[in-house]
Amino acid sequence: MISIHDLWKDYNSKTALRGVDLEIEEGEIFGLLGPNGSGKSTLMKTLIGITKPTKGKVSVNDMDPSESETEVKKIVGYVPESPHLYESLSPREFFEFIGSVRGVPTDSLERVERLIDAFEIKDEVNNDIGSLSFGMRQKVSIIAALTHNPKVLILDECMNGLDPKSVRVLKEFLNSFSERKGTVVYSTHVLEVAEKMCDRVAIMRKGNVEAVGTVEELREILKSQSLEDVFFKVTEEEDFEPIIRALEETL
Numbered sequence: 001m002i003s004i005h006d007l008w009k010d011y012n013s014k015t016a017l018r019g020v021d022l023e024i025e026e027g028e029i030f031g032l033l034g035p036n037g038s039g040k041s042t043l044m045k046t047l048i049g050i051t052k053p054t055k056g057k058v059s060v061n062d063m064d065p066s067e068s069e070t071e072v073k074k075i076v077g078y079v080p081e082s083p084h085l086y087e088s089l090s091p092r093e094f095f096e097f098i099g100s101v102r103g104v105p106t107d108s109l110e111r112v113e114r115l116i117d118a119f120e121i122k123d124e125v126n127n128d129i130g131s132l133s134f135g136m137r138q139k140v141s142i143i144a145a146l147t148h149n150p151k152v153l154i155l156d157e158c159m160n161g162l163d164p165k166s167v168r169v170l171k172e173f174l175n176s177f178s179e180r181k182g183t184v185v186y187s188t189h190v191l192e193v194a195e196k197m198c199d200r201v202a203i204m205r206k207g208n209v210e211a212v213g214t215v216e217e218l219r220e221i222l223k224s225q226s227l228e229d230v231f232f233k234v235t236e237e238e239d240f241e242p243i244i245r246a247l248e249e250t251l
Helices: 040-047 069-075 091-101 110-118 134-146 164-179 191-197 215-221 227-234 241-249
Strands: 002-011 014-024 029-033 055-060 076-079 152-156 183-187 200-205 208-213
Touching: 002 040, 014 040, 014 055, 014 208, 029 040, 029 164, 029 191, 040 055, 040 152, 040 183, 069 076, 076 134, 091 110, 091 134, 110 134, 134 152, 134 164, 164 183, 164 191, 191 227, 200 215, 200 227, 208 215, 208 227, 215 227
Parallel strands: 029 183, 029 200, 076 152, 152 183
Antiparallel strands: 002 014, 002 055, 200 208
């Protein structure tokens, strides 16, 4: 389980998180939604100890990431919005490196071979990562996050750049992972995906969590037809008429 209480993060004169409170249950696929700059990525980074909070408490499986970063990383797989990879290594070398850092013996990496096949990177697995396309690098980042069989996945816009088949493979994996009591925290701007995949969602705006619940609960409370309608009501960005009129005037 993940517990977040009164979490604040300041960067000099900017406040990225403002008193965030969340409880994310074991086995839950939890969606983080919000406009750019709403605090989603900062929140995710605090869950694995990359970013230290200014104030507040975070607990991941009863561990504080800011105090036990190494231990937390042994049970958490993280895919950042932009892949951070060693470009001079091949994907296979990178997976072996991640496995060694996470304490996975080389002869216990059979699951990596299955993931290589599932995400169809076999033809590129011995080439330098620096030569790969963005979509292929994203697949490498996802496989690396799964190398040590984590209990928790923190996925920041992880479907960016993926081909449709890989998106489907990832969705099916996440559903299976959740059924096996794995916990997923997933941020996306693709609201249709969140609506179908997530057990609950939190909508963030300017560092605050403005709404939390199942999609059905939020639609009912806000009398909305879709998660998209809920999103724009909560983030106060629902009035598109002036924008549409301005675009029409350019035609």
